[in-house]
Amino acid sequence: MSREKVLVTAALPYANGPIHLGHLSGAYLPADIYVRYKRLNGDDIVFIGGSDEHGVPITISADKEGVKPKEIIDRYHNLNKEAFEKFGMSFDNYSRTSLPIHHATGQEFFLEFYKRNVLVEKKSLQFYDEKAKMFLPDRYVEGTCPNCGYEEARSDECENCGALYQPTELKNPKSKITGENPVLKETSHWYFPLGRYQKRLEEYINEMNRQYGWKENVLNYCRGWFKDGLGDRAITRDLDWGIKVPLDSNEGKVLYVWFEAVLGYISSTKEWAINKGDENLWRKYWQDTNTKYVPFIGKDNIVFHSIIFPAFLMAWNDGEREKYVLPQNIPANEFLNFEGKKFSKSRNWGIDVIDFLKLFPADPLRYTLAANLPETRDTDFYWKEFQLRNNSELADILGNFINRTLTFVNKHFSGEVPSKGKLDDIDTEMINLIAEYPAKVSKLFESYKIRDGVLEAMNLARAGNKYFNDSEPWKSVKQDKEKCASTLNICLQAIYTLAELLSPVIPFSSDKIFSMLNAEITEWHKCGGENLVPGHKLGKVEIIFPKIEDEVIEKQMQQLNKTAIKEEPKQDEQITFDDFMKVQLKVAEVLSAEKLEKSEKLLKLKVRIGNEERQIIAGIAKSYKPEDLLNKKVVVVANLKPAKLMGMESQGMILAAEDEKGGLKILSADDLVKSGARVK
RNA sequence: GGCGGGGUAGCUCAGCAGGUCAGAGCAGUGGAAUCAUAAUCCACGUGUCGGGGGUUCGAAUCCCUCCCCCGCUACCA
Numbered sequence: 001m002s003r004e005k006v007l008v009t010a011a012l013p014y015a016n017g018p019i020h021l022g023h024l025s026g027a028y029l030p031a032d033i034y035v036r037y038k039r040l041n042g043d044d045i046v047f048i049g050g051s052d053e054h055g056v057p058i059t060i061s062a063d064k065e066g067v068k069p070k071e072i073i074d075r076y077h078n079l080n081k082e083a084f085e086k087f088g089m090s091f092d093n094y095s096r097t098s099l100p101i102h103h104a105t106g107q108e109f110f111l112e113f114y115k116r117n118v119l120v121e122k123k124s125l126q127f128y129d130e131k132a133k134m135f136l137p138d139r140y141v142e143g144t145c146p147n148c149g150y151e152e153a154r155s156d157e158c159e160n161c162g163a164l165y166q167p168t169e170l171k172n173p174k175s176k177i178t179g180e181n182p183v184l185k186e187t188s189h190w191y192f193p194l195g196r197y198q199k200r201l202e203e204y205i206n207e208m209n210r211q212y213g214w215k216e217n218v219l220n221y222c223r224g225w226f227k228d229g230l231g232d233r234a235i236t237r238d239l240d241w242g243i244k245v246p247l248d249s250n251e252g253k254v255l256y257v258w259f260e261a262v263l264g265y266i267s268s269t270k271e272w273a274i275n276k277g278d279e280n281l282w283r284k285y286w287q288d289t290n291t292k293y294v295p296f297i298g299k300d301n302i303v304f305h306s307i308i309f310p311a312f313l314m315a316w317n318d319g320e321r322e323k324y325v326l327p328q329n330i331p332a333n334e335f336l337n338f339e340g341k342k343f344s345k346s347r348n349w350g351i352d353v354i355d356f357l358k359l360f361p362a363d364p365l366r367y368t369l370a371a372n373l374p375e376t377r378d379t380d381f382y383w384k385e386f387q388l389r390n391n392s393e394l395a396d397i398l399g400n401f402i403n404r405t406l407t408f409v410n411k412h413f414s415g416e417v418p419s420k421g422k423l424d425d426i427d428t429e430m431i432n433l434i435a436e437y438p439a440k441v442s443k444l445f446e447s448y449k450i451r452d453g454v455l456e457a458m459n460l461a462r463a464g465n466k467y468f469n470d471s472e473p474w475k476s477v478k479q480d481k482e483k484c485a486s487t488l489n490i491c492l493q494a495i496y497t498l499a500e501l502l503s504p505v506i507p508f509s510s511d512k513i514f515s516m517l518n519a520e521i522t523e524w525h526k527c528g529g530e531n532l533v534p535g536h537k538l539g540k541v542e543i544i545f546p547k548i549e550d551e552v553i554e555k556q557m558q559q560l561n562k563t564a565i566k567e568e569p570k571q572d573e574q575i576t577f578d579d580f581m582k583v584q585l586k587v588a589e590v591l592s593a594e595k596l597e598k599s600e601k602l603l604k605l606k607v608r609i610g611n612e613e614r615q616i617i618a619g620i621a622k623s624y625k626p627e628d629l630l631n632k633k634v635v636v637v638a639n640l641k642p643a644k645l646m647g648m649e650s651q652g653m654i655l656a657a658e659d660e661k662g663g664l665k666i667l668s669a670d671d672l673v674k675s676g677a678r679v680k
Numbered sequence: 681g682g683c684g685g686g687g688u689a690g691c692u693c694a695g696c697a698g699g700u701c702a703g704a705g706c707a708g709u710g711g712a713a714u715c716a717u718a719a720u721c722c723a724c725g726u727g728u729c730g731g732g733g734g735u736u737c738g739a740a741u742c743c744c745u746c747c748c749c750c751g752c753u754a755c756c757a
Contacts, residue, residue, distance in 0.1 A: 217685080224684070299685090299751095334685075335751080342751080371705090372693075377686060378750075385692065388706065396719050404716035411715080452694085455705080465720055474715040543717055618757075637757090653757050 004292055006045040007285040007325070008035050009265040010089075011297040012052040012097070015076040016061055018352040019083055021381055022343045025336035025369050026298030030450045032089050033370060034296070036504035037445045037453075040524040046285055049084070050095035050268040051077040054242040055257035069241050073098055083353040087362050088507050093275070095268035097260065102267035106260035107246040109312065110235070113192070114247070118315050120191040120232055128185035129175040134252050135187055135238030136175055143173035190245070191232035192259070197311040198230045204310060204326065212329045213447070217376075221302040230307070235259040262309040265295070266324075287322045297332050305330050331448035334374035338381050339560065348563050359556070363506040364390040364545070370505050371458075373451040383560075387553045390545060394506075398461040398498065399545040404468065405491040406516060406541045412477050417492055418485035419534035430467045430490050434460065434497050435528040441501050442524065457501040464494045492517070492532050500527035509544050516541055584638040585655070585679035587669045588614070593629045605629065605654070609638055610676025614651040633669040635679050 010031040013019050019028075028049075035047040053073040062069040077096050084094065095102070113119050127136040175182045205222055208214060235256045236245050242254030266286055273281035285291050295305045310326045317323040337343065343350035356365060368389040372379050409415060423431075437460050444453035468491055476484035495513065500521055503510035514521055518539035522531060588607040605616045616636065637653045655667045669677075 220684070228683095337750085376694085379693075382692080385706085388692095391717095392706070392719095395717060400716060400719045402716095404719075406716095408715050458705095466722095468715080469713075469721045472713085472715090474713090477715085545717080547717070617755085655757090 004038075004043045004045075005285065005288065005290055006038055006043055007048070007269075007291050007293045008038075008045060009048045009293075009295045010091075011295070011301050012050050012261055012264050013080050014055070014057070015051040015053045015073040015080065015096070016055075016058050017076060017345060018354055019080050020343050020350050020352050021338065021356065021365075021369065022336040022350070023298070024087065024353060024365075025373055025379075025381075026333045027296045027301075028084070028087075028089055029366060029369050030331065030333060030373060030375075030448070031296035033450050033454070033504040034294075034445060034448070036090055036507065037442070037524065040500065040503070040521070040527075041442065042523055046269065046272065047090060047092045048095075048265055048268045048272065049089070049091045049093070050097065050264050051080060052257070052261045052264060053077065053096055053098040054254070054260065056237075056239065056241075059239070059241045070098075079354060083357065086357045087353055088366065090507075093268050093272035095264065095271045097264045097267070099267070099271065101271050101274075102260070102264055103243045105263050105267040105270065106243040106255050109263055109316065110190075110255060110259075111246055112319060112321070113315060114190070116319055118193070118318075119235070120193050121188050122191055122232075122234075123186055123188045125184045126187045126238060127173060127175070127182035128187075129178055129180060129182045131178040131180045132175065134240060135185070136182055141170070141173050141175060141182060144171040187238055189234045189253075190236045192235045192311070192315075193232050194230035194308065194311055195232065197314055198226060200314060201230075201307055201311060202226055204314075205306065208326075208328060214329060215331060215375075215448075217299060217334065218302055218306060218330050218332050221299070222306050225303055225307055233258075233308075258304065258308070259312075262304055262312070283322065286324050289323075289325060291325045292328045293325045294329055294331065295327050297330065299332050299334050302330070302332050305332075329448070334376070334378045336369070336374050336381055337378055339383070339557075340380055349560075351560075360386075360548070361508065363509045364394060364548075367394055367454070367506055370450060370454040375449070375451055383553050383557050387548045387550075391547045393458060394509075395545040395547050397465065398458065398502075399543065401461050401464045401468065401491075402495050402498075402513060402516070403541065403543065405464075405488065405495060406538065408473060409488050409492065409538060410541060413485070413488065415538045417532045417534050417536040417538065418488050420486045420489045421482035423486060424483070426467065426470060427486055427490055430463070430494070433463055434490075434494050437497055437501060438525050438528045445504075454502075454505050457498070457505070460494065460498055460501065464491060464498070467491065467494075489532075489534065492538075493530055496531045497527050500524065512542070512544050515539050516544075585635055586610075586638040587633055587673050587675055587677045587679060588636045588638075588652075588654075589675040590629045590632045590634060593627070607634070607636065607652070608675050609636065609652075610674075612676075616652045616654060618654045629666075632666070633673060633675065635667045635669060 008031055011027045013023060031047070035045055038045045051073065058069050058072050062072050065072070073096070081094055084091065110119075127141045128134070129136055173182055174180070201222075205214070205219070209219060235258075236250070236253045237256050238252055239254050240252070242257065243260050245253040245255060266282070269282040269286060270279070273279050285293075295309075297305050305327060313324045313326050335342075338350040341349055364386065368386045369381070371389055371393075372381075372385070409418070420427075437457070441453045441457050444450075444456060468487070471483075471487040473484045473487045476487065496517060496519060499510050499513035499517065503521060510521075516539045517532065518537060519532060521527075586609050588609045591606040591608055591613070593605045605618055607614050607616055614636075635655045637655070669679075
């Protein structure tokens, strides 16, 4: 196969928290295995990563801790970089989007689009803090909810009653920064017109899929987006933290993080080129149609890499300047869950990479994750499975095969590779089998079936054990030393092959195996041949994969359950009489009812509770016609906080129960009961 | 409610351009062997492929419908 030029990127982790095992499974580990394999395969490959360091969540974290955003991003950038290094990620460059080179790249794209009139400008009213001299993002404004009177409501939504409204409706707005009353001021923002590229994007994806076979999950996500239709997306924000919009008239504006983060791949490659001493080297990858660009990501990132980023690059390529390559394939993975549930920082469910690697070496984790990558659907990480993969696969099958072979050679052949003599069928079959492996595993890796490739490689260790057993060298050593020598020679070659085939997966252990063999790794396609010559002196034997004891795993599981934050109380939890009496159920009489336009399910009702009249919006239009309800006596929750539905205030809730067919039946009261009577 | 993803052996998962597709690994049972980290090797699975209906000569694989789980989301009451 001819040498390929490959550009691999792995999703930029957001520098607002530590990465966990799920991130590794989604993007980083498969990317790293692929890249390590491609390097051995002799391909011209560059592997790019970095931290995504802009955006509002980071400024909020900073505010919460009373520190500058820089402190947050430095902390997590360094933490995650260290975690990646310990995990064995072999990035050629791990950059960060706060660097000048990235700011320049983001601005260059913006200006290019701006000058060529690709962008659309839209004006809107937004809160402006005159003291701080800045526009305030939604989350920086607080005020009194126009609906329920809650005093700490956000500018466009109330956390208390759930109402949504325009910022102009908010009462007593206050800036969270200065405490001053902000004024509404006109601001303009730039939008990227994704819709203009939809047709070309669809063609691009269809063509790539036709040629390279994209994954079903990726195609489905794209189809969903296309079906809804792509619209304009704002690419600027009124914020201080981020890349400045490079226009004089746009003081105080930055590029929206989603616009510039994907460009981080490009700027990180630029940084790599500079470090390499050739500042234009990055162009050789990004701006050459022969490059195979493969971004590894998790499913949450599909839209950015299959639609938005390609649209940017198309827009750029429509101009006169050097053209960029678009992704050739996007091997996005689903998610890894943890012990049956989603990773959750707030519930303290899961484990961070950095913490995991304090407890266990990287390779058993890499192998366990690789053997169960969420390539076709969500999968789970279980502590028990981790132990099992380590003990019964890495230690018992692979480790033991290596150990039994090497100790045997040490004992009977003074630690030197024995020569092959006359071969039996079983020997030639094994030699042929070994020789098939590099291509076999290669084929799977090339089609991004990383999991299958890893498991297939491990099968060679199983075959090795079988061959060893069937050949019975412990017998032949006494009766037929030549046959015994052949057996051990072949086993050693198999170990060499295994060390190489598995080196992308368990690089640290692979190095150890090579040093035990006292040999160097070779090109991928050669590793299935005879790489250890007779008489070659082997290195010192050691145990590569110690077993993990039950107690160690149990301790982790206990730890997890102890620190996990309990979920909501169960539904069958009992409540006290007082609890029940907090809910005021009253009989109400329906005075009028009408269907709400534009709503499938909602009816607007006027009811009388005693002397009081109320408006209630009820989601029962599918089961009742307005006239069915007139003068009916129904049961309502009288002290429910009002809520806004479809812009109409609902001041209560009508009790209804679902019938067998999924329709709703209202609970009605006997005619003798007076309106306003308490139900208890 | 909408959208998306799933429901296949005890467990974790493959298979899903319809015809050796009823699978792998682990666990379990029985046996062989003893070089090795008590590690290996061999043999053994009657699973309604979530339920029901349909298309077809033939469906886990296509269509319809229902049930359940997960994620995102909404005019949840």
